[in-house]
Structures are given as C-alpha cells and as structure tokens.
Amino acid sequence: MDTAVNPAAAADRGLVRFVRGAFLDAEVRARLDAAVPDEYFTYPDGLTVRERQALTYQRLRAAGRAAPPADRLLDDPPALCALLARAAVADPALFHVMLLHYTLALGPILRFGAAQDGPRAARDALTGMDSFGTLLMTEVGRSNSHLSPRTVARHDPASGGFVLSTPDGPAAKFPTSTAHPDLPKTAAVYATLVHDGAERGVFVFVAPLRGPGGTPAPGVRILAAPETSGLPVDYAAVRLDDLTVPYEAWLRDGASITADGAFRDPAGTAAARLTRSMGIAPPVWRGVICASAAIARASAGILLAHSAGRGTLGRLAPRRPLTDYRNQREAVLGAVAAGYALTAVAHHVASAPAAAPAGAGPDTAWAPWSAVDRDLALLKTAATVQADRTVTACRTHCGAPGFAATERLNAYRGLTHAYATAGGDNELILYDTARAMADLDRYTPPDPGAAPGGGDLASLDGCLGLAAATERRMRDRLAARVEAARRSGDDPFTAWNDNLALAARTATACADRIVLEILRAAADTGPAALRPVLGLHALNLLGRRAADLLNEGVLPPGGLDGLGAARRRVCDDLAPHAADLAAAFDLPAPITAPTAFLADI
Known part of the structure; x- marks a missing residue:
C-alpha cells in the first residue's frame, strides 16, 4: 500500500472537483479560504484560557469582515457551509462561535425580524462584527x-x-x-x-x-x-x-x-x-453536517500521513510496512471512505432546496427538531456519529502521537462529542423519528419488494437493498410492539419507554438507508473513482449494523463473514490508490502528521 501523500495535483481531478463541490465559483471560494487563513490553524504557546478565547473571537471578527456579508451568506447555504467547514478544520472552537454567530444569533433576526425591520442596532452590531x-x-x-x-x-x-x-x-x-x-x-x-x-x-x-x-x-x-x-x-x-x-x-x-x-x-x-x-435549525444542521465531513477528511489525511512509509518490528514479519497489516489498512481506507461519504451527504444538504414550511414535519414528543425537518435532523445525527467514529479511529490508529503529539485530533473529537447534543440531541431526534415511523406520520416505509441489487455486497444497490429491508422489518416490529403495549393498557409513556432501544436502532436504520441513497446518487453522477470508495463505506456501515441485519433475517448465518471478505477485496483494490484518494481532499497546508514537529529536531 503506497501511502506517500502527494500534492493535490497528483490526485484524480474528478475527485478534487467532487470534494470541492460545484456550488461555488473560484473567486468566492478563494475569499472564504482567505477569511480563515493558515495562521488560524494553530495558537501561540503560553496563552491563558481567557487569552485563547479572546484570540478565537478576534479571529471570528476578522473572518466575518473578510467573508461576504452575513445576509448573503445566510441566503447562500453552500457558501456559509464552506466557510464553516474550513473553520472546523482550522479550529473547532472557531467553528462553534462562528456557527452561533451566523445561524443562531443573526439567523433569527433575519428570518423572524425582517418583515418588522427587526432590532436594527443589534443587527448592525452583529453584521459588522462589533458584537x-x-x-x-x-x-x-x-x-x-x-x-x-x-x-x-x-x-x-x-x-x-x-x-x-x-x-x-x-x-x-x-x-x-x-x-x-x-x-x-x-x-x-x-x-x-x-x-x-x-x-x-x-x-x-x-x-x-x-x-x-x-x-x-x-x-x-x-x-x-x-x-x-x-x-x-x-x-x-x-x-x-x-x-x-x-x-x-x-x-x-x-x-x-x-x-x-x-x-x-x-x-x-x-x-x-x-x-x-x-425553524432556524436547518442552517445549523447543514453547517454541522458539512463540518463533520471536513473534519473526517482532515482526520483521514492525518492518519494516512502518520502511516506513510512507517515500518513495523512485529515478530511475524519484521520491517513490514504498517499498512500491510489489514487492521491499519482498513482503518486508513475506511477513514478515507468515510470522508468521501460524508462529503456526499454534505453536498446533498448544502445544495438541497429550501425545507418545507415549519410544521410540515411529523408530530414530536421528545424535542421539536423532527417537526422542523425530519430528514435533515436525522442526517445531522448520522453525520456526527460517523465523524466521531472516524476521528476516534484515526486517533487510535495514530497510536500515542495521535493523543499526545497534536491537539488536532483531540479537538476534532471534542467537536463531534459536543454536537452529539448541541444543535439537537441525537438520541431525542432518533426517538421522534422512530415514533413517526411507527405511526406512519409523514413516513413511507421502503417497499419490501424493491430491494435493488438482490443483496449483492459488491454493489451499492445491494447494500441499499439490505439496509432498506432491515429498516422495513424493524419499523414493522417496533410498531407492533408499541401497539401491543397500548392494547394491553399501557399509557404512551410506558409503551414507548419499554421500546426506546429498538426505537433508536430503527431510526438509525432509516438514517442508513437515506445515506446510502445519497451515496448511490453521488456514485451515479460523480467520477468513476468514487464508486468503489463509497462502496467501501457502504460495506463498513452494514458491518456496524450486522447485529440488526442478522436479527431481522436480512443477512443469513455467516453473512458477517461475507461482509468481511467483500471489505478485504475492496481494500486490496483501493490500497494502491490511497495517496491519490487522500490528496484529492486538498487539505489545507497546516494539516500534517501528528509528529511533524520532530522535523525541527
């Protein structure tokens, strides 16, 4: 596995275009990149906590004044998402205060106060970055x-x-x-x-x-x-x-x-x-999803750089390259695949038409979010969970340097943990999604007879078919259990409280199917090199859900071995192209291997 990280020029240009997206012209993208320059990717040593926070806000002010005007950004989701994604890669704290400033402070003023001319002084202070x-x-x-x-x-x-x-x-x-x-x-x-x-x-x-x-x-x-x-x-x-x-x-x-x-x-x-x-939540969710994709790509790049040319001294085969070991190879390629998959999801939500009017979503019991936009809220949960899994795997597979030699992976993990709750609690979103599924409240189950690909693990269609069948069966079982509880006299709280674990897994199955539909569409329209990478992510996703696939009878006994074998074949095919796949992420220059500081010794 050749893991030498080459300049982006060596990458597949189609993949580079896919990662960048087709939503921004070069001039706007350059302006957004300049708003978060390379110096924002690190902090000077020796700052107190308050000094570091003050510098974060100083950078927020400079970024806001360098970027396009706030009202234009809030009317242009791809542009705002691109700015937030770069901020997340540079500094999760900067991303957080930037997201708050634009989407949760200015956003309500522009959305709810425009007709009444709003609080003019506060609006001017926020748009001018004076507050x-x-x-x-x-x-x-x-x-x-x-x-x-x-x-x-x-x-x-x-x-x-x-x-x-x-x-x-x-x-x-x-x-x-x-x-x-x-x-x-x-x-x-x-x-x-x-x-x-x-x-x-x-x-x-x-x-x-x-x-x-x-x-x-x-x-x-x-x-x-x-x-x-x-x-x-x-x-x-x-x-x-x-x-x-x-x-x-x-x-x-x-x-x-x-x-x-x-x-x-x-x-x-x-x-x-x-x-x-x-109803101000959709810009938040789009920003979080795009940031999740960006830090997944950055984490994959860090892991690949750490693994590049690294020898081992294991007694089975001394001096073998680290990535000859399948655990490391599959970790590197799995992280890269997750970066591409989340990028496909990010492009999907950033370019999607405006959401339906608030109130068009299902009724909710635990939180208001699904009533605003069920699928976007659900994709936020899927993106943050996947980003957290990817960052954690990259930190683990970078060994001690991933924890001690750089704060970047630790900071990314802090961001994914924060947004499991921030922007709408993931578990509550899953519960409300499952409730809508069980009640068929603005939800249509997958057609049980429409499993494309016939369960062929070598294709995205096959993986999608397995995911859709699992979702359908879990939804039917959840609905039957809740209905049986109601008929036995249980109140709604008891009926649902006894089924929360199944509810969360059922909603997660729905999220899996939606993600796989997005990946299939991206593979159909994107460069040819994208399809096997997204296929690897689909296999990894199904592998993590193997217990449910087996429990619902969608995978036969021994099916997990089939998933593993398919994953190994795809990884072996992708291994020679790992460097180009990562180079196409076109990561900012300061994203380096954890032990890059040793170059100064």
Whole structure:
C-alpha cells in the first residue's frame, strides 16, 4: 500500500472537483479560504484560557469582515457551509462561535425580524462584527427544556416593550458562550411569552448581554463555568432578572400585540409557534453536517500521513510496512471512505432546496427538531456519529502521537462529542423519528419488494437493498410492539419507554438507508473513482449494523463473514490508490502528521 501523500495535483481531478463541490465559483471560494487563513490553524504557546478565547473571537471578527456579508451568506447555504467547514478544520472552537454567530444569533433576526425591520442596532452590531452573537435556549435544570422554557417574556404596556425573567437557578440558560469579561455579546433568547395570564408559545427575543467593553447589561447575571478542554469556549450560565427589551427586540414572525392589548399569532397554537421558532435549525444542521465531513477528511489525511512509509518490528514479519497489516489498512481506507461519504451527504444538504414550511414535519414528543425537518435532523445525527467514529479511529490508529503529539485530533473529537447534543440531541431526534415511523406520520416505509441489487455486497444497490429491508422489518416490529403495549393498557409513556432501544436502532436504520441513497446518487453522477470508495463505506456501515441485519433475517448465518471478505477485496483494490484518494481532499497546508514537529529536531 503506497501511502506517500502527494500534492493535490497528483490526485484524480474528478475527485478534487467532487470534494470541492460545484456550488461555488473560484473567486468566492478563494475569499472564504482567505477569511480563515493558515495562521488560524494553530495558537501561540503560553496563552491563558481567557487569552485563547479572546484570540478565537478576534479571529471570528476578522473572518466575518473578510467573508461576504452575513445576509448573503445566510441566503447562500453552500457558501456559509464552506466557510464553516474550513473553520472546523482550522479550529473547532472557531467553528462553534462562528456557527452561533451566523445561524443562531443573526439567523433569527433575519428570518423572524425582517418583515418588522427587526432590532436594527443589534443587527448592525452583529453584521459588522462589533458584537458577537450567542444563544440562550437550553435551561440547565430540566431536560427537554426547549419544549417549554421557564424563562418568560411579559409585555409591559407602559413601555411597550418586554420584561425577560428567569425564575430561579434551574431555569438559568446553559451552556452559553458569554463568560469572557471583556467581549461584547448579543443573544437570541428563547422565552415563553406570557400574555393575559396565558402561555402563548416560545418566541425569540434579541438582548445585548454585554456592552462594548464586556460589562453585563442591567438585569443580566453571568456565572462563568469551570474551564473545559473538550471544546474550549467561554461557557457560562445566564440568568435574566427583569431584563427590559424594546418591542422591536421581539422577533415576532408575524405575531403582534395590538394597541388594545390583543395577542395575534399566525401560527395559531403555542405548539405550532414552538415549531416555527425552532425553524432556524436547518442552517445549523447543514453547517454541522458539512463540518463533520471536513473534519473526517482532515482526520483521514492525518492518519494516512502518520502511516506513510512507517515500518513495523512485529515478530511475524519484521520491517513490514504498517499498512500491510489489514487492521491499519482498513482503518486508513475506511477513514478515507468515510470522508468521501460524508462529503456526499454534505453536498446533498448544502445544495438541497429550501425545507418545507415549519410544521410540515411529523408530530414530536421528545424535542421539536423532527417537526422542523425530519430528514435533515436525522442526517445531522448520522453525520456526527460517523465523524466521531472516524476521528476516534484515526486517533487510535495514530497510536500515542495521535493523543499526545497534536491537539488536532483531540479537538476534532471534542467537536463531534459536543454536537452529539448541541444543535439537537441525537438520541431525542432518533426517538421522534422512530415514533413517526411507527405511526406512519409523514413516513413511507421502503417497499419490501424493491430491494435493488438482490443483496449483492459488491454493489451499492445491494447494500441499499439490505439496509432498506432491515429498516422495513424493524419499523414493522417496533410498531407492533408499541401497539401491543397500548392494547394491553399501557399509557404512551410506558409503551414507548419499554421500546426506546429498538426505537433508536430503527431510526438509525432509516438514517442508513437515506445515506446510502445519497451515496448511490453521488456514485451515479460523480467520477468513476468514487464508486468503489463509497462502496467501501457502504460495506463498513452494514458491518456496524450486522447485529440488526442478522436479527431481522436480512443477512443469513455467516453473512458477517461475507461482509468481511467483500471489505478485504475492496481494500486490496483501493490500497494502491490511497495517496491519490487522500490528496484529492486538498487539505489545507497546516494539516500534517501528528509528529511533524520532530522535523525541527
């Protein structure tokens, strides 16, 4: 296996074009790359925690001013995704605060406040990078807090504005990126609007939390969280003690309170209002999926560079190249294949048409996300899980240097762990997806007679057929178990609580099938060299799901051996091309092997 990493010029140009995507012209791409220059891929030594955080925000400000205007980026998903993906590869902390700033602070202003001209001063401060955007949504003391925040907003007839209040410590907003004492912060605050003694639904309010010098606004209490290395951002808990904001700070999305105090809302119900207010999620999910693809590619490149030309001293065969051992060969090629597969998913979501109107998704029980866009939320879970698996495998197969000689793989792993929960908890998304599947709520099971490829493991169609059959059988079994529980007198909680493990696996099977459909489409339209790489990823995906495939009778006894044999054949075919496959990722120059620092010795 030739693993010498060559310049991108040596790679298959079709693969390079595939990785870059066909959505951005060269001028825009160059501008986005320049917004996150190579120097952002490292930090100077010796910085304190607060100094490092300040530098992250300084880089965010510079990136925002160098990139196209924020409103243009938010109207151009491929461009915003490209900027976020490069930031994720450079520095996961920069990605995180950039995502918050654009999609979760500015996004609601532009989406919900455009018709009313929104809070102009806050919008100008955020678009000009004079203030950094953050989010106050999750409350620390209760799970599923998105469904019913205890932070409330009450209309003040005297001033015409609103008073935002957090009733107690458990209702404090956490985590928020608000701890740094010297930086200006503007927040999108999710609060339950209470009017005339009734809860009217969850709305977004814009609140400047820290002024130009970082001083908290009157009515804002900020408690810095303990330092963490997982995703090093300035986490804090925030309480609002009768914080007053003007009427324009209410991102009302067509709702209003008339002069005589009457409340009007086109959403109709508080539940529908929650879904509409959570409609800012699709740009978040697209950004997370594209970042997941980018760090998977970077991790694969790091592992390949670590493995290149590396000899071994094992007594079975001293001095054999490391990648002659199948565990390392399959790890390297599996990581490369995952990078290409996630890239296909990223292109799919970045270029997809606008989502259906909020509320077009299925009813939800655990979280609001599937009601906004079921498939996009589900792909976010699949992408973060796959990225985490890929980064972890690369770190493991880089040995001790993968842990101790570079922070990059550790930082990528911190990002994947964070976004298993951030942007919508993966498990809750799986549960709501499974509930919709069982109830046939805006879900159509795969046709049991339409298994393309006849289960042939040598083809993407065959892998897709196996995945679709597994999904169908698991969905039917889950629906039957829940229905039997209901008929026996169980309440909905008990009926579902006893089947959560099966529900999560069933929704995961649905995600597998959707991903494989995306991969098949990419293989059909992409360069010829792409098909065997995506085929390897399909085999790896089925291998991880082998227990369910065997349990549902989709694979016969011994089928796992067949998967293993197919994977070995594909890896042997791909091994001579490993360097070119990785070179086509066209990784930024600072992405190197873990022990590159030894060149200075």
